[in-house]
Amino acid sequence: MNEFGLIDRLRAAMPAPGPGLALGIGDDAAVFDLPTGQQLVACTDTLNTGIHFPDDTDPAAIGHKSLAVNLSDLAAMGADPAWALLNLSLPDTCPDWLDAFAAGFAALAGPSGITLAGGDTTRGALSVTVTALGFVPAGQALTRDGARPGDRVVVSGTLGDAALALSRLGSDAPPAAAQRDRLDRPTPRLELGRRLRGLATACIDISDGLAADLGHILAASAVGAHLDATRLPASTALASLPFAQRLSLQATGGDDYELCFTLPAAHAAELDALAADAGVALTDIGEITPGDALEWSGPGGQPVRLDTAAGYDHFGGGGT
Amino acid sequence: MNEFGLIDRLRAAMPAPGPGLALGIGDDAAVFDLPTGQQLVACTDTLNTGIHFPDDTDPAAIGHKSLAVNLSDLAAMGADPAWALLNLSLPDTCPDWLDAFAAGFAALAGPSGITLAGGDTTRGALSVTVTALGFVPAGQALTRDGARPGDRVVVSGTLGDAALALSRLGSDAPPAAAQRDRLDRPTPRLELGRRLRGLATACIDISDGLAADLGHILAASAVGAHLDATRLPASTALASLPFAQRLSLQATGGDDYELCFTLPAAHAAELDALAADAGVALTDIGEITPGDALEWSGPGGQPVRLDTAAGYDHFGGGGT
Known part of the structure; x- marks a missing residue:
């Protein structure tokens, strides 16, 4: 199975595109119609095998999680999901693995209202990068800088x-x-x-x-x-x-x-x-x-001291 | 150097953002103002070490090429570059490598009019994914399906x-x-x-x-x-x-x-x-x-038969 076989297989597993997709998978780039009164919200996260998930993780779970972590970033901005791009590096091209991955991705994409519009497949250590694009009414994105004493x-x-x-x-x-x-x-x-x-x-x-x-x-x-x-x-x-x-x-x-x-x-x-x-x-x-x-x-009500306030730094958790 | 050190170092090397960036690196997602009368064009390509470039490639060249191959996709659509997201998987965090990579990326980003607006850094085999977003006047994207006999x-x-x-x-x-x-x-x-x-x-x-x-x-x-x-x-x-x-x-x-x-x-x-x-x-x-x-x-004027018309399939060359 070459690159085009891979892409066809992924595409076939996905739900029908949402409105506004002027040009989807199969050209040099995807083209989208833009809503008025909205801002574009974009985020991307990479999941690498052995770092972000154990090597033996169910491929359907990898498909789900690679999209979910990005949808979570859109959620944190108050955005409506619209489009996703998928970069998939695979050590080999196992159809069963790919079908399970695609099924996990698609099962979350459908109800979330996000359409896979493009991406890239290549050979390499197993790594999944999803870029999610969404929209938020202009000026209403949820940011990190508005917390005030008493909140x-x-x-x-x-x-x-x-x-x-x-x-x-x-x-x-x-x-x-x-x-x-x-x-x-x-x-x-x-x-x-x-x-x-x-x-x-x-x-x-x-x-x-x-x-x-x-x-x-x-x-x-x-x-x-x-x-x-x-x-x-x-x-x-x-x-x-x-x-x-x-x-x-x-x-x-x-x-x-x-x-x-x-x-x-x-x-x-x-x-x-x-x-x-x-x-x-x-x-x-x-x-x-x-x-x-x-x-x-x-x-x-006793004061508590955390062992660490550092959280988990797999340099990097949350990509922008 | 942890994830945030990496990101600060990349950000410091970049040219000043172009207009329309409502929220850049440092939140859950980037937020962009949208032009009217335009369509959004999005593409992404992954470059993996040993597959898309030799292991000993100058990191400045990797920075350049990872952006260039995406700008080339925007060019092929007739789009104006606007925003880039960068996913960087690194086996270790060598500041000299990162500075050279960032310099190569920035030296092309500036004159191309594209702003690095977000991304993700993580540990893994050296892999660079760039997602490029651009705009094209509505209906004017250059596609693949319009060639006619006689052209x-x-x-x-x-x-x-x-x-x-x-x-x-x-x-x-x-x-x-x-x-x-x-x-x-x-x-x-x-x-x-x-x-x-x-x-x-x-x-x-x-x-x-x-x-x-x-x-x-x-x-x-x-x-x-x-x-x-x-x-x-x-x-x-x-x-x-x-x-x-x-x-x-x-x-x-x-x-x-x-x-x-x-x-x-x-x-x-x-x-x-x-x-x-x-x-x-x-x-x-x-x-x-x-x-x-x-x-x-x-x-x-003699007919010529190519050995192969297949081109190079590193399953995957050109991502969408």
Whole structure:
């Protein structure tokens, strides 16, 4: 199977293109019609075998995750997904691998409203780069620099399951399917991102760990935060762990792909309705403070010191 | 040096952003203002070490070429470059390597009018993916499907030097600097692409070899072509080779990154003026024919049969 066979196989697996695709796969470049009153939002992330996923990962999960991490970046900007480009480096051309990869990619692309419009396939160590393009109403992108003292700090879903799964891979106690799915098949919070336009003062997706990613908001906004570690939303598996272990996984483990955002306190009462509309749990975990420190309290309100606030640096987690 | 150090170093080396960049490097995604009356053009290409360039290639040349091959795709669409995203997988973080790479990238980005707006850095085998975004006046993109019988077939620059350099790497007769530069530092024909809007009936850039790339135009347009092999534009080095060797390099060697386009015969007289305006030689090498065959004639008008019309398939040459 040569390059063109590969491309045909990928294309055949994809859902029908969305509106606005003037020229798709099969020319020197793709051409798109542009909506009015919108800005273009673009992000890209590379996943390399052995770095971002174990060598034995299900190719359907690689297909899903390579798109999901980019959709998560669009979600964190409040953008609507539109177009994707896929760069696939493969050591060999195994049709079964490719079909499974394409199925995983397509199963997320369809409901997310994103169309594969082009890309590149080449020989090399297994590596997947997806570039996602989306649109946001002009001036409404969710950035990192708008958090203000008094804002509430909110996270979606639960934290730490992906890190728990990663810590157990290859161990005597391999991760349960639910944790492994959180690692391999993260859910981009697209609907939440859309609904945060005009509401959140800052937003980021949690790819490198809550402490590190919230840290980016704090640095960009020139503020600090006080978080209540006991309120970090946890799955049953996480909640059963000793507090220190649980906190380490939840605060510094990467790959959650939940959203962390700041919300003016005046809107705090709307959280439940927002969660219902967005279809994901939302948890108020603390408050933005003056200064520049990220402080934690634990059981009984006692101060807690994290082992590290560095998060996971596989130089690089979240690409722009 | 961690991911953020890498990104800061790349950013510092780049020219100032062009207009319309609402949010650049440093958030979850880049945000762009959109022009009216234009379509978005997007392409992406991956270059892997040992596949697309020799392991010992000057990092400045890798920086140049990774951008150039994408700008060449924009040129082939008649698009104006605007934004680039860069995914860089590196086995280690050597500041000298990175600085040289960034300098090579920046030296082409500046005069080409393209701004590095985001990307991703990660650990892995050396691999460079660039995604280029540009704009074209709505409806004026140069596609592959408009060639008609009677159109002239035209190529820019000279052909075969990159393939000659590649064939001589590691040999007892290493390539001369001029050939090596054609391999390592191709020149995207952006001004020519712009001037072909509304004039060329089809256009492609020659990344996989003239026969293969013109073949894409013929297939998309459902036409054939008759080319005069003696008219293929050649550098002095190529012109001195035996005819069969020269033809093989010129017709099936990849990496030229010249444009091949078709032009209604009524415009053939404008070629000299077009070449002067675009700043690159243009050579009429044959004619589009009915049918679907690519036929060649050689010295004295005798039919010539190419050893292969397949071109170079490193599954993948030209990404979309």
